[in-house]
Amino acid sequence: MADINNTLYNEIINEHNLRPYHKHSIEGANYTLEGVNPSCGDEITLHLCVDGEIVKDGAYEGEGCAISQASADIMLDMIIGRTKADALHLCDLFLRMIKEGITEEEKEELEEAGILESVSHMPARVKCAVLGWRTMREIFEGKD
Amino acid sequence: MEIIRLDDSVRDEFPLIKEADIAYLDNGATTQKPECVIEAVEEYYRRHNANPLRGIYELSVEATDAYEESRQAVADYIGAGDASEIIFTRNASESINLVAYSYGMSVLNEGDEIIVSTAEHHSNFLPWQRAADAKGARVVFFDPEEDGSFDLNKLKDLISEKTRILAMTQISNVIGRINDIKAMTDLVHEAGGVAVIDGAQAVAHIGVDVKELGADFYAFSGHKMYAPMGIGVLYGRKELLDKMPPFLYGGEMIETVTKERTVYAELPHKFEAGTVNVGGAVGLKAAIEFIDRYGFEQIVARENALTAKVVNAMNDMPYVKIIGGRKACNHHGIVAFRIEGVHPHDVAQIFADAGVCVRAGHHCAEPLHRYLGELAGTRVNSSTRLSVGIYNTEAEIDRFLDVLSGIRSRMGY
Numbered sequence: 429m430a431d432i433n434n435t436l437y438n439e440i441i442n443e444h445n446l447r448p449y450h451k452h453s454i455e456g457a458n459y460t461l462e463g464v465n466p467s468c469g470d471e472i473t474l475h476l477c478v479d480g481e482i483v484k485d486g487a488y489e490g491e492g493c494a495i496s497q498a499s500a501d502i503m504l505d506m507i508i509g510r511t512k513a514d515a516l517h518l519c520d521l522f523l524r525m526i527k528e529g530i531t532e533e534e535k536e537e538l539e540e541a542g543i544l545e546s547v548s549h550m551p552a553r554v555k556c557a558v559l560g561w562r563t564m565r566e567i568f569e570g571k572d
Numbered sequence: 573m574e575i576i577r578l579d580d581s582v583r584d585e586f587p588l589i590k591e592a593d594i595a596y597l598d599n600g601a602t603t604q605k606p607e608c609v610i611e612a613v614e615e616y617y618r619r620h621n622a623n624p625l626r627g628i629y630e631l632s633v634e635a636t637d638a639y640e641e642s643r644q645a646v647a648d649y650i651g652a653g654d655a656s657e658i659i660f661t662r663n664a665s666e667s668i669n670l671v672a673y674s675y676g677m678s679v680l681n682e683g684d685e686i687i688v689s690t691a692e693h694h695s696n697f698l699p700w701q702r703a704a705d706a707k708g709a710r711v712v713f714f715d716p717e718e719d720g721s722f723d724l725n726k727l728k729d730l731i732s733e734k735t736r737i738l739a740m741t742q743i744s745n746v747i748g749r750i751n752d753i754k755a756m757t758d759l760v761h762e763a764g765g766v767a768v769i770d771g772a773q774a775v776a777h778i779g780v781d782v783k784e785l786g787a788d789f790y791a792f793s794g795h796k797m798y799a800p801m802g803i804g805v806l807y808g809r810k811e812l813l814d815k816m817p818p819f820l821y822g823g824e825m826i827e828t829v830t831k832e833r834t835v836y837a838e839l840p841h842k843f844e845a846g847t848v849n850v851g852g853a854v855g856l857k858a859a860i861e862f863i864d865r866y867g868f869e870q871i872v873a874r875e876n877a878l879t880a881k882v883v884n885a886m887n888d889m890p891y892v893k894i895i896g897g898r899k900a901c902n903h904h905g906i907v908a909f910r911i912e913g914v915h916p917h918d919v920a921q922i923f924a925d926a927g928v929c930v931r932a933g934h935h936c937a938e939p940l941h942r943y944l945g946e947l948a949g950t951r952v953n954s955s956t957r958l959s960v961g962i963y964n965t966e967a968e969i970d971r972f973l974d975v976l977s978g979i980r981s982r983m984g985y
């Protein structure tokens with residue numbers, strides 16, 4: 429039990445939480461969507477600037493636990509500059525990692541986001557970790 | 573009954589507490605169960621189980637007796653005048669729903685007002701919101717002060733000839749202060765209204781006398797007072813209960829039924845449709861006997877000493893903000909707090925990691941958190957809460973404080 433949690437609040441998560449790179453408002457976002465996690469009150473508003481198929485820029489604003497905020501920050505790090513299809517593919521990997529598990533190669537694709545894998549053992553934190561990702565998917569695919 | 577000395581050896585009565593290496597400090601959510609409660613439930617199912625109130629045979633009579641003795645024990649425990657004023661339910665939430673649907677829906681008319689304290693658990697708010705919506709009545713909020721106290725003058729200003737109901741908690745599950753229920757029920761009675769008191773956080777921690785409080789209705793759950801889950805209580809004044817229509821309809825709540833007409837059973841059975849939870853009621857009686865063996869004088873002293881220790885230590889941590897003020901004497905077993913810069917869910921996670929069970933979230937009191945945030949000029953939608961029970965110890969509080977003092981650095985500050 430202790431191990432899982434020791435890896436949860438590691439430097440990477442703390443850094444993304446305390447000094448987030450993408451937590452601000454942006455100009456020219458053509459997609460903005462609010463995601464909430466009603467069970468703990470985490471909230472993020474995700475902004476994306478999408479040009480054709482490419483996610484040109486993105487940012488988020490909000491309030492919530494370190495897991496929800498850091499996860500959204502890491503996600504934006506990964507999807508900015510990629511195509512919508514890539515972003516959705518990563519989202520699929522991330523959600524699968526948390527729900528049922530993925531292969532080592534797949535986890536490599538997830539880069540930093542892979543450190544959130546331990547959340548899969550913590551039912552109360554799953555919704556926090558997936559909040560940003562689900563909001564992104566909803567922007568592209570509508571509500572699930 | 574002979575009073576037993578209360579010290580740390582009480583832990584030996586709780587199998588889960590004795591065996592697990594955790595500091596269980598989430599007693600506001602639910603308490604652990606002592607051996608005597610577990611055994612009483614087991615004994616009932618092993619030797620006395622039958623459908624009560626129905627059978628002619630001996631076993632059914634035993635089950636009926638066990639059930640009704642439990643009702644009497646509850647009546648004695650909270651100072652009800654008569655056992656028929658005790659209705660068994662599943663929990664405090666169901667008890668309050670019963671009042672809202674049966675009493676509320678009968679007496680409320682368009683334009684009437686229900687005063688609900690902003691500190692209420694959703695259980696003593698949502699049923700009133702629903703009843704108000706259905707009847708064109710209005711919910712009026714009674715706000716606490718920043719230190720968690722309630723100003724009676726504010727209540728006086730809210731009460732009018734439109735007031736029908738006051739929904740008020742005796743001890744808020746977030747603030748932890750004992751409210752002056754007597755003064756409040758006096759005020760609402762003068763205006764011709766009734767008071768529905770939520771005793772969920774009180775019954776295991778302070779002595780309760782519903783008559784002294786002037787409560788017209790008083791609701792609580794067994795599981796927060798060392799009894800099993802699934803058994804709860806509604807106390808109601810007989811004059812009111814007599815006039816109220818049933819809440820749930822079905823078996824065991826009637827005198828006679830014909831195709832045209834039904835005559836409902838006497839109190840309390842009118843409100844207990846269907847087969848009841850005898851095992852739960854038996855467990856509740858055992859829990860009452862458990863509490864009575866120690867007595868509230870000792871329980872209050874022990875629990876208040878533990879919360880005082882928490883509050884005093886937090887007062888030396890400038891980054892910890894306590895909900896309900898920094899005065900130790902105002903916290904009765906409950907201390908909800910926020911740590912600057914760290915979200916309550918992360919706080920609770922770090923505690924969990926260290927084997928300390930505390931709760932994070934809005935504790936089913938969203939309006940309260942929002943209101944406190946407004947008062948403080950920030951957004952507050954959750955907090956972390958420690959709540960003690962009879963078996964908690966100084967050593968567990970030390971363990972809690974040890975983790976608490978390391979949280980900010982753990983989160984990168």
Ligand SMILES: Cc1ncc(COP(=O)(O)O)c(C=O)c1O
Binds near residue numbers: 601665666743744772
């Ligand atoms: C003050 C208060 N009222 C009502 C409740 C509801 O209790 P239950 O969930 O057992 O119905 C709780 C417990 O969660 C509570 O703390």
